[in-house]
Amino acid sequence: MCGLCAALNAGRAWTDTAGRPQFSNAGRPIRTSDERDRLVRLVNGVLQYYGLTVSDWGGSSYMVANPAGQNENVYALTGIWESVDKLLAGRKADPLDESLIKILEKLASPRNENA
């Protein structure tokens, strides 16, 4: 628990790599802060399609925000997707949305990759 804001930490999730000796980053152990930074980057890469942003909130939770300034504070990755649904106000964010997939494919296309 955070002593300053009394926020509880989320438990370990199956997606976590930091602190697990089986996972490494080029031979080095993965630090929690690095893992969270990467997650925030990747989630932002996807959520920009919906105009939402995610940020790390003090290393213990995530803040999901929409352009209107509404925020949701969540503890874990699964909570991010619940917040996304709330902040989109009725619109359903879907990883199988064909237009989202097309945009991600374009983003990661070899031409873009080498640019």
Next chain:
Amino acid sequence: MRDATILTGFLGSGKTTLLNRMLTQPDFPASAVLVNEFGEVGIDNALLRFSTERVAVLANGCICCAVREDVEEAIRLLTEQEEKSEIPSFGHLFIETSGLADPARLIQTFSASPVLRSRFKLRCVAAAVDATLGAETLNRFDEAARQVALADTVILTKTDLMEEGRSVGPLLNQIQTVNPGVRTTIAHPQDLPDTLVQHLLGNAGPDPRDPAIAFMRGSSADGRLNIHHLLDTGISSFCLTLSETIDWTAFGMWLTWLLHRHGASVLRVKGLLNVAQCGGPVAFHAVQHMVYPPEHLDHWPTEDETSRLVFIVKDLDPALVERSLQAFNRLTRVEARYAREWTRHKDIGAGSTVRGRPIRRPSTPRWMR
């Protein structure tokens, strides 16, 4: 920590008869049996409890995450009575579901309930399939197909009632179509195979959840996008092969979102992954919203070291699932290029607002992180 087994199967598939035969085997461990409905065949020499289906929906409101409150309560009562020596102690717990029950809820209950999670380990989900009517039932009834899709072991019953000259081969193929790589056994009318009993007790050699073993047996995991459909149920299974290494963070992000949005449609995901952040293969297994802790293996079961993921889904387009997974995984290639753009919101600091209230400083001083 005691072991538990869920025995499921469609109406009239012979679950109770099978359980009765097993419990009357000599040297069978003392067991408690929780029956979802009153069966017609009495079970002797075992502790019996009955429960009527009562479902509690979890806080997030997702219906497929509902836990079986009745089962949780019945098991809690059993253990309390055992502690007070009101009933004999038992080493194994069997839960026999009703013919139309969805075992996913029971599996979820074992994961979500603190009482069950701390006292019982779910070792096996077994589905009984009637050898005479099983093929038609699997094609026509969604419930039957779901039960097989969620099982670790499928037991063919009533093989003695089959017509002369008919073989169980086509039915076994159909079962493999629904759940590629699932263990199948025949419960002969005269004697129960010892291996079957050991599997149900969770004592058999390899863990039935071990996809490495399952893949070696599985006929459909041969490196192509094989899609198998069941006629009327909308359930299909397919195997994805990914030649690129999988980024665990991207995979976690994708799957948690997929399960959040389509959890009720994704009956099962299992596979062996070549993960960029790991040396050896990672065995992966999920049932609807419940993801089991990934298992790190020492070696690949075959020479082929490509990632293989088997999906058992209902009304989902396999091609879209594959494209989506690949698109998310490839996002990591351009991650460095967009790093600044995608992390500019890293700290919500002074000047921004949370729930309309201004932030005067970051929540945690940087020196404390």
